[in-house]
Amino acid sequence: MKKISVLLAEDHVVVRQGLRSLLSAEPDIEVVGEADNGRQAIKMAADLRPDVVVMDIAMPMLNGLEATCQIIGDGIPTKVLILSSYADDEYVHRLTEAGASGYLVKQEAASELIKAVREIAKGNAYFSPAILNRLLGLYRESYDKGRLPGRRSELLTSRELEVLQMVAEGHVNKQIAATLNLSIKTIEKHRQQLMDKLNIHEIAGLTRYAIAHGVVESTGRIRGVLEILESPASGAPRM
Secondary structure, three states: OOOEEEEEEOOOHHHHHHHHHHHHOOOOEEEEEEEOOHHHHHHHHHHHOOOEEEEEOOOOOOOHHHHHHHHHHOOOOOEEEEEEOOOOHHHHHHHHHHOOOEEEEHHHHHHHHHHHHHHHHOOOOEEOHHHHHHHHHHHHHHHHOOOOOOOHHHOOOHHHHHHHHHHHOOOOHHHHHHHHOOOHHHHHHHHHHHHHHHOOOOHHHHHHHHHHOOOOOOOHHHHHHHHHHHOOOOOOOOO
16 A cells, blocks of 8 residues: 655654654655755655645745745645644635645644545545634635635735745845845835735834744744844834
């Protein structure tokens, strides 16, 4: 019997090891690779062509949401299962719109992960009960109001989310442009657009938004930068 091949995309080593142990104990599942950031996850998904990618949302360099969009957009024949501490309605909707096959909150991973991987490998969708209830409630409310939930025009674009993540991680325009292979003027345009959409015009505010919505994790380094930006003595400029 062919085993279900799984790629783990999770930046926390301890969590990743726990996921590997949990999945590898099953006779029909094989972990074929591990990625610790979103860009590495895209490359490994293209190289390994796993049946399922278990993808954390909050990862360095490129968050799991955008990594998922790129994996699906590139036509890589793999299914993506989101595993995250965050259950934000906007991101659940965006990920399902992008083609993710399932979404689990980490608190339920131990009891739901193996079942989710098997179902997704069969071509089915799988959502943790908490996520499913929220999705059903969201769609019922939208149906009652006569509109579809979460129109794409109300959300940040994939590129704007990439820029938001790198701003929150402390990168300046020149660094962002080099990483994304774009001109500095193009980066400035994307920054202005995301600030206008969010109505947030300080780096500290963008960073808080990114943390609150799971685009980046509140690591010690990011909290330290945020404290400096919010200090009255910092003189941090508005963008």
